[in-house]
Amino acid sequence: MSQAGDYAAVKKDIAALLHQPEYDDGSAGPVLVRLAWHSAGTYDAETDTGGSNGAGMRYEAEGGDPANAGLQHARVFLEPVKRAHPWITYSDLWTLAGCVAIQEMGGPEIPWAPGRTDFVDDSKLPPRGRLPDAAQGADHVRHIFYRMGFNDQEIVALSGAHNLGRCHADRSGFSGAWVQNPTRFSNTYFRLLLAVDWKHKQLPSGIRQFMYIDEDLGEELMMLPTDIALRDDAKFKVWVQRYAEDRDVFFEDFTKVFAKLMELGLKRDESGSVLNTDNVKGGYIS
């Protein structure tokens, strides 16, 4: 067991578990990034509720939300890390794991600070329905992300996370990866969004997404309706173009906005300590 507060030891153990030859594209990284995002993406600025503080996905009401289908895999990957470092809260562990995964997959280093606490029961969980629905368009995307306090530029930068991982028919209903190398963080998602003539595709389940067959690789790539909305909305498109052209600008903007996402709802004093820990406490709840 590590000493309380030894986050370097935790980061090392997270980095060591990313390599999962039997899982998806060989990495736990993408699903860990999605866990971090869904833990934070429930934030509502107006009521100051939701967000990563609390680790509400440990409870059925949030963890069993169809929007969170598949994220139990991410939580299971992290259990040995929690057992080795029982002093870390789940809310800190999930957010830290997302940051470590991004960096280990070739992305930028995301500034991260600890101090989140875990709910002691399920009385403070955010309601379901706060996470985005991929079947919808630009208005919906704005509605969801403006609620968290993000602007159009930040929405597009955050969406660059779709460089990573894939859709699973048995989780979201959508199917496939956005890029050919889904365990390598880059701006390829934006470049493909603009470069390719995306075609409608209806899956056997009736779900509609977009597809492109890479003739050279014989591989099929996909986009969600919400991804295509970023290309087709004039204000979003400006940022899609910017990030497609300049990887460094994307990395810089992504760093800031992902760090902001991980902090939603946290109030810190000047020394960085989290102040809003009422009704929550740290501790091991399995």
Ligand code: ZEM
């Ligand atoms: Zn995603 N995302 N996402 N996303 N996402 C999926 C997968 C991943 C949307 C969405 O509906 C989906 C952000 C924004 C939005 C990741 C990160 C981030 C999947 C596939 C869907 C359907 C899930 C499955 O079947 O396993 C929508 C509608 C979004 C906004 C409009 C933001 C913001 C993210 C992080 C910053 C990641 C990494 C994945 C891949 C997960 C995996 O298991 O491979």
